[in-house]
Structures are given as C-alpha cells and as structure tokens.
Amino acid sequence: MPYANQLDLGNRESRWLDLADRILAGYRLSREEGLDVLRSPDEELLELLAAAYRLRRHWYGRQVQVNFLINAKSGLCGEDCTYCSQSAVSKAPIPKYPLVSKEKILEGAALAVAHRAKTYCIAVSGRSPAEKEIDLLAEAIQEVKRRYALRICVSPGLLSQQQAVRLKQAGVDRVNHNLNTSRRFYPRICTTHSYQDRLATLEAVRAAGLEICCGALLGMGEEEEDVVDLALELARLQAEAIPINFLNPIPGTPLEGIWRLTPQYCLKILCLFRLAVPKAELRMSAGREQHLGPLQPLGLYPANSLFIGGYLTTPGREPEEDFRMIESLGFEVVPEGVHVPP
DSSP: OOHHHHHHHHHHHHHHHHHHHHHHTTOOOOHHHHHHHHHSOGGGHHHHHHHHHHHHHHHHTTEEEEEEEEEEEBSOOOOOOTTOTTSTTOOOOOOOBOOOOHHHHHHHHHHHHHTTOSEEEEEEOSSSOOHHHHHHHHHHHHHHHHHBOOEEEEEOSSOOHHHHHHHHHHTOOEEEOOOBSOTTTGGGTOSSSOHHHHHHHHHHHHHTTOEEEOOEEEOSSOOHHHHHHHHHHHHHHTOSEEEEEEOOOOTTSTTTTOOOOOHHHHHHHHHHHHHHSTTSEEEEOTTHHHHHGGGHHHHTTTOOEEEOSOOSSSOOOOHHHHHHHHHHTTOEEOSOOOBOOO
C-alpha cells in the first residue's frame, strides 16, 4: 500500500477512538455517523471495536451480566409477526401452553440463580396479558423477590398504564418490549399492531417508574438506515437495556430461509448501538450463536450482557461454553443472584 494511503487509513481508523472520546464527553451520535459505522470497511473493524470497548469499559469495566429467560407462556398468539415462531402465521412445531403456574416460575428463578444470573426474564406470548395473568405474575414475582436477590424483567406484550403499575407494585424492575426495527420498516414485519402501539407501551412502562428493556431484531431485510433509526430511537427513549437479536430464520415462519448477515456486520451493529446508547446494558441475544459463530468473543467488547441457557423456542449453547468465553477474555460474571432464605 502506498505511504499516502497508509496515512489515510490511519486517519480513518483513529476517528473511531476520537468519536468514542467525544461521546464520553457528552456528544450524541448523529445519523450520518451511525451509517458510517455500518458502512465502514472490515479492515477498520478492530479499531471500531476498540472504540466501542472504550465506552463499555468506562461504565461496566470487565463485568458481564448474565440473564436467564423462561418462556412462561408459549404460542397461542393471534399476532402476525413474521419472524416469530409463536405467531398466528407460523407453522413451526413449537410447544404451545398457557401461562405456567407460580411453582414453575419459582423453579425458573432457582435455575436463574444456578446459572449465576443477575436478571430473571419472564416472557409471556400474546398481544397483551389478561388480568388473571397479571394477577398470577404479580403473585409469583412477589415470591421470587422474597426468596432471591434477582432483578425481574417481564416481557408481557402490549401493556396499559394500569397494568404497568401493577407489575411495578409486584416488584418488577424492568419491562421488555422490543421495537425490533424502524418505524418505516415495521409494517413489513407485522400488521396486527403498529410501531406506535409498541411505543405507547414503552411510555406506559416509563410512566410507571419501570426501567425499559427494548431491543432490535436484525437481518429481516431492513436497510442500514432502519438499523440506525432504531438505535437513535432507543437513545431517545434512554433504554436501560438493549437486547440485540439476529434473525434465526426458523423453519415454518414467513422469514424461513432469510440469511442476510455476516459476522463482521453483526459486530458493527453491536458497535453502533454501544456508540448510540453508550450507558445501556447491551445484550448479545438470540441468533448470536448462528451469526457470530467463532467471532462471538469479540461481541463482548461492545456488549456487556448475554442470555445464557437458551431463548424462547430455540436453544442456546451450553452455559459452560459461555462461562469459558467470558473468563478467557479476562471478564467476570458479577453480581450473581444470591439466595435469600425465606
């Protein structure tokens, strides 16, 4: 490479660290800069990861937060989300069952502690929970909180203000409700509810005094602009947690067979969200195993959190593999969910 081109490459690479320093000083990522991240050449990837890690290290040091998920109600959903194996338009052969008992939710909490989780995530399929489901969840969560030092995140679908308040009173710390993509692209993946419906739930969650967990699902055919617009939307919402999911094109769903991501692009996506929402708990979530493959360890330089032990209707990898990955990077899992005697 000619010397002048080497200098040019060095200047382009150093801009990522300069950008990280400006963000640490309070600067907010622009749409143009976000697009620049996603369109950056692969030879700049290590510098981009270093810039994202500068932010991650500032707020989280070497810590990795582990989250454990229970699918407390599976399938039986009337919505037409094209990516979801539990939706009305899916033919995927998945388990289908109503909301599990209080005892099952408590068993899940014990597993979360055994998996060294800080946060126990309870997912409920369907458009919106019935009042009797809210009652059961509230009772179970109160008992979980009495027994364990776990943070609770519930993923219940669309919520009213009153329902959000009920969950808050029961001891829920955070509600998950993903936007998944941009406002522009949303009608391409769901027609039975709108992007605005999802935003209304997030507003109700915030008004109830709950933290927001809101994330992305990438690889559905969206454009780079959609990815950046979502990242900036989550920055506006000041989401405390952002799960980044990469499409697992489950057989039987309308998006079966879609595969548009590369490991390098997935890493750029993680860097984008760290730069756009620098203080957030950024979580490598579903699809990381398939799309990042052997590059998964690099994902923990922008991300500081992951699910362990599996997802809603798809398995993850063995927890021991993830713990080895975390430890081999020199990171540590803290704090753990600690048992509190009844």
